Amino acid sequence: MYQIACPHCGPRAQTEFTYERTTDSVVDPAADAHTAMHALYTRANPMGLDDEVWRHTYGCRAWMVLTRHRVTHEITAVKAIGPEALA
C-alpha cells in the first residue's frame, strides 16, 4: 500500500485515496471522437515515471497529480490541482 503525500494533509495511506486515470487519458471535452477515443483507450503506459490523477476521497477530497514510477512505485512528485491550485 502506497503512502501518498497529500499536498493538503501530508503523508497518508493509499486506502484514503482513489485513482482516477493517467493524465494522458484525460479527455478534453472539446476533442473530436478520434482524439477522445485515442486518449481513452491508448495509453503510453511507460516503464518508468507516469503522471496520474488521484483524489484524496476519504480525506480532504482534493485532487492531485502524482508522478509515480510504474516499476518501483516510487512517487517522485505530488501536485495539487483544482480551482484553489490555479495560480
Place this chain on the structure above:
Amino acid sequence: MSADKTRGPTRAKTGEETIAFTFDGTTYHARPGDTLAAALLANGVGLVGRSFKYHRPRGIMTAGIEEPNALVTVGKGGRAEPNTRATDLFVYPGMMVQSQNRWPSLAFDVAAIFGLAAPALGAGFYYKTFFGPAKHWLRYEAFIRRAAGLGNAPTEPDPDNFSQTAGFCDVLVVGSGPAGLKAALEAAEAGSRVMLVEQDAVPGGSLLRDPDPAIDPAAMVERIKALGGKVLLRTTASGYWDHNFLTLSQRLAEPGAVPPHGFAQRLWHVRAGRVVLATGLIERPVPFANNDHPGVMLSQAVRSYVRRWGVLPGQRVVIATNNDDAYLTAQALVEAGAEVVALLDARASGPAAPAGVTVYHDARPSSVTGRKHALRNVTAVIGGSEQSFDADLIAVSGGFVPVSHLHMQAGGKLTWNEEAQAFVPGETPQVCETIGSALHPPAAPAAAPAGKAKTSFVDFQNDVSLADIDLAWQEGYRSVEHLKRYTTLGMATDQGKTSNMTALSRLAEKQGVTVPQAGLTTFRPPYTPVTMGLLAGAGARNAGAHVRRIPLHDLHEAQEPIWQPLGYWFRPRAYPVDGEGLVAAALREAQTVRTVAGLSDVSTLGKFEVSGPDAAALLELVCATTVGKLAVGRGRYTFMLREDGFVFDDGTVWRLAENRYLLTSSTGGADRMAHHISYVRNSLRPDLKCSVVNVQEHYAGIALAGPGSRRILAALTGAEPPRHMGYAPGVLAGTPVHVLAASYSGERAFEIHVEATHAAEVWRAIEAATRAAGGAPYGLEAMELLRIEKGHVVVGGEVDGRSTPHDLGLGGMLNKAGGFIGAAGLTRPALSAPSRNNLVGLVSLEGPIPEGGMLIQRAGQSPQGHVTAAARRILEGGAIALALLEGGHKRHGEELIVTSPTRGEKARVRVTSPHFYDPAGERYRD
C-alpha cells in the same frame, strides 16, 4: 546441554509441571514451552499425518514454520484450525489435536492404497483425466474430490474476535536471532522507534538451538523494551507491500485455544521507516528413496529438539550432509547420549567430527526402510558401493535456503551464491536490508541424489517426487512456472519452503543450465498461512458491510416494512398490512398511487447543489441535455453520458435561483456521480466559477404521488404547489422545504426535500394527510411497477452501460449544441447502427413474462434481445415488460417469444412502445 536433560515420554511426576493434551483422542503430557511436535516426539509419537495424494505415513521433519508433513487440526467447533503445523503450535492445557487425511485411523488408512497406484497418479494426473471422454472424468471426480485436501474447514462460525491495528516505527526488525537482536538493540540505543517481530514464542532464533554464552536474548529484549521499543512475539511479518508497508499477524492465543480476552489474533498494519530482515535460513532436505518416512528429519531440527526441548528424536542416528553445520548436530546428539551410527558427508573432506563418530566421505543416503513411527535401516552409497546402517533416525542437511520471501515481496532481486548453492537477497527498491545468516549462508556444494527418483520426495506436502519433475520435463514443461503448475510443486500450504530449491536444481540439471538460469517462481504474501478471520477483522461479522441509514429509518422500521438493501442503503421495499406478501402489498400500494395518493422515501437520490456564475456551464458539461435555458423555478429530466457516449446515469436538474441549481441523480450511481462531478469540476474545468456541494445526505426526500397529491400538498403548505417540472420553496409542518414537481410514477407527483434533521415531522404530516385522503406509503417494489408501466428507465436496468440515449428513446433530448461529456464518443458510427438494442415495451399474449428472459423469433434461433424488467398493468392486469431489442424502435407490433430456459418459462409477446400508461403525460400536466 548434557545427557541428563534429555527426556523420555513426559509423565506427570510429583513436582514437575506438565500440560495434558490429546492427540487423536489419546491423552499425552507436555512440558511448558513444548511445541506439539516436541511433545509428540518426547512421547514417542513419530507418525503424525498422511500425505496429501498417496496417503503415505508422515512424521515430523522440521522444528519450524517450514514443516511440510506434520499438519494437524487443532481445537473443535468453530474454533478448529485445520492444517496447523505441529512445529508451530505451543501446547496449552486441554489442547485437542486431530491428525488429518486418514480414514478410519492414522495407523490404518484405507486410502493408502493410492500409494500403490502412484504410477497412475503422477504429475499432471488431473490434466490427463480431462483429456479422456467426459464420462471418465465424471467417474473420477467424486473419487478425487473425496480423496483431495488435507484438513477440513470448520462449518460453524468462529466464536473469536480478530483485531486490526496500525503501527509506526523508524526501524522494523524481522527475526530475533543474533543478527536481529543486535540490529534492534543498536537502533533502539540510537534513539529510533523500534519494532522487533518474532514468529516464535521466545526470542533467540538460532540461539535456541546453538546457544552463545555471550548473547542473552531475554536480556536484550528487556533492554529494547526499556528503550521504548516494541517486541512482538508469536508474530509473523507475513506481507511486505509498497512504501515499506508490512502486515504482521500476531497470535494472541494458540490455534484452537480460547483466547484470554476474546481476541484470537491481531493484524498489524505497519509503516516502517526502515526494515531490517534478519530472517535466517531454512535447511534443505535431501532427496533419496522413501525420504518422506517418519524418522527422516532435518539436521538443525534434530539439534533443536535435543538442545531446546531436551527431546531425543532417535537413539541410533545417521547424519547425511553436504555441509559443516550437520557436524554440530552430531556433537549435540553425542552430548545427549545418542549413538551417531554414521556421518555421511557428500563431500570429499570435512571438519573434525566428535569423538566416536565415524565419518564417511563421498557418501550419500540412497534409501531408508522403517516402521510406522521410526526408521529401521538406512542405506547409503559410499564411494561406489552400498552400505546399510541400523538406525531409527536420519538427520539430513542438503544445504540452506536464505529466507528471502519478504525481500522478494518488497520487489528485491536475488543473487546466486555458488558456494552455498543458494539465492541470496540482493538489491531492493525499498528502504530495506537483509542481515545475518540469510545474507551469508554456509557453503554447501551440490550433491547428486543417490536414490530411486520415484519415491525421492521433493515437495512433501503435495507428494511431488524427483520422478514427477523428470516426467514434467519429458512431457515438455520447460519453464519453472510450467513445472510448478503441472506438478503442483510448491503450491501447498508451505509454499515450497523446503522443496523449491531441490526442484529447481533438478530442473536446471535437466535443462543443462545453472540454477539461476532456470529461474524462480514468484514469492507472494503471506509468508505463512493467515486465517480468513484475521483479514476480515471486525468485519468478520456484520461490520463487513457498511449500513447507511436513511434519516427516516426508525420511522419506517415502526411500520415493519420489507427492507431492500440497495448498495449500502436499506430502503423500504413494501409496507405489507394484514399479513400481505410482497407481491400483494406492492400491487395494493401501486394501485393506491394510481387512484388516490401515496408517499415514499426517496432520500437516497444523489443530490448536488451547483452555484456560481458558471454553474450552468458546468452542468451543461455533465448533463447531455440543455440546462442553461431553464427559467428560474423550472426543472427538467436529464441524463449523463460517459466519455465513450453511453448513458451512465439520469436524474433531474432544477434552477433554484439565477445562479443556483439542484441536480438529482440515481441512488445506485450517487457515489459514482459525486466522484464524476468532482473530477469534471476539479480536474477538467478548475477555471469555472462555481461550487459543487454534495447534499445527498443533507436532505431527506419524500415523494408524494397520485391524483390526490396536489390537494394534499396544497393543504399542508397553504400554497398552490408548482405545476409539473416546477420548483417552489415552501414551509411544511413548520419546516422549510423544497418542492419539486417531478413524476416518476406517471401520476401528478412532488418530491419534497427537507433538511434531514427535520424529516420526521414532515413525513408524519404528509403521511397523516395522505392516509386521511385514503392513500398509503409505498415502497420500492410499487415504485418499480409504476415506472415500468410508465416506461421510465432505471440505471442498472435499462441503463446497463451499453445503451445510448438513442437506444433508450432519449435521443431527442440531447443538447443539439453538443459540448457535453460523451458528445464526441456518441458520434462514432457504431453507436447509431440500426441493429442496436432499443428500448421497447412487451405485452404478453400468452403466459407471464420471465424477467431476464431472452427474446427470440422462433424456437432454436439466436436471441435478439432481453427483458430488463417485468411487471403487470397495475389497474387492468396483464403481463407487461420493458426490453432491449435489436432494432426495436422499428419493430412495434411484431410478435416474439420470451424464453428463460433456466427457469423453464416462456411467453408469447407483442412488441409495443415502452409507454404503456398515459403516453402523452396528461395525468400530471395542467
